Amino acid sequence: MNSNDALRLMVAYYPGGREAMAVRLGITDELLRKELAGGPGHKMGVTRAEQVSEYCIEAKGEHCYAYVNSLNARSGRLLELPVRDDMTTPREIRTGMAGLLEKTSATIMALTSALADDNINDNERRDIERKLSDLFAVGQGILRGTHEINESRKPAHLRAAA
Known part of the structure; x- marks a missing residue:
C-alpha cells in the first residue's frame, strides 16, 4: 500500500469520515477529496499528511497506522501496532x-x-x-x-x- 492509499483508508475510517477530517484540518471537504485523490494540482503535502496521521492515531480508529506503516514498509521496517484485544488468552x-x-x-x-x-x-x-x-x-x-x-x-x- 502506498502512502496515498494509506491516507485515503485512514480518512475513510476516521470518526465522521472525510468531512470531519476536513473540518479538523480547517479546509473544505472538496479540497481534501482532491488532495487524497492525488490529482494534478492537488497533491497533499507532508505537513498535512502528518496532521491526518496524527489525528487518526489520536482517534485510535481502524487503520490509524496505515500511513506510518506505508512509509516504514518502503524502507523495509515495521511499526509496532497497538495492542490487540483479541489475543489475551x-x-x-x-x-x-x-x-x-x-x-x-x-x-x-x-x-x-x-x-x-x-x-x-x-x-x-x-x-x-x-x-x-x-x-x-x-x-x-x-x-x-x-x-x-x-x-x-x-x-x-x-x-x-x-
Whole structure:
C-alpha cells in the first residue's frame, strides 16, 4: 500500500469520515477529496499528511497506522501496532497462530502467482502488500498477546522489577 492509499483508508475510517477530517484540518471537504485523490494540482503535502496521521492515531480508529506503516514498509521496517484485544488468552494465541499460518500461505500463493511471469504488476503488488500487512498485524498481535500472558502470570514483585 502506498502512502496515498494509506491516507485515503485512514480518512475513510476516521470518526465522521472525510468531512470531519476536513473540518479538523480547517479546509473544505472538496479540497481534501482532491488532495487524497492525488490529482494534478492537488497533491497533499507532508505537513498535512502528518496532521491526518496524527489525528487518526489520536482517534485510535481502524487503520490509524496505515500511513506510518506505508512509509516504514518502503524502507523495509515495521511499526509496532497497538495492542490487540483479541489475543489475551492461550486459546486466542493458538487461534492467532492458525490465522498467521493461513495468512502466510495466502501471501506465498499471491507472490508465487505474481512471479510466474517474472514480473509483478500494480494490482499484484497491491495485493501482496495488503496480504503482508495483514500477516504482520496478526504476528504483532501474537507477540503482544504472548507478552501480556507472560506478564500477567508473574508475581507482582517480579513485574515491578522489570
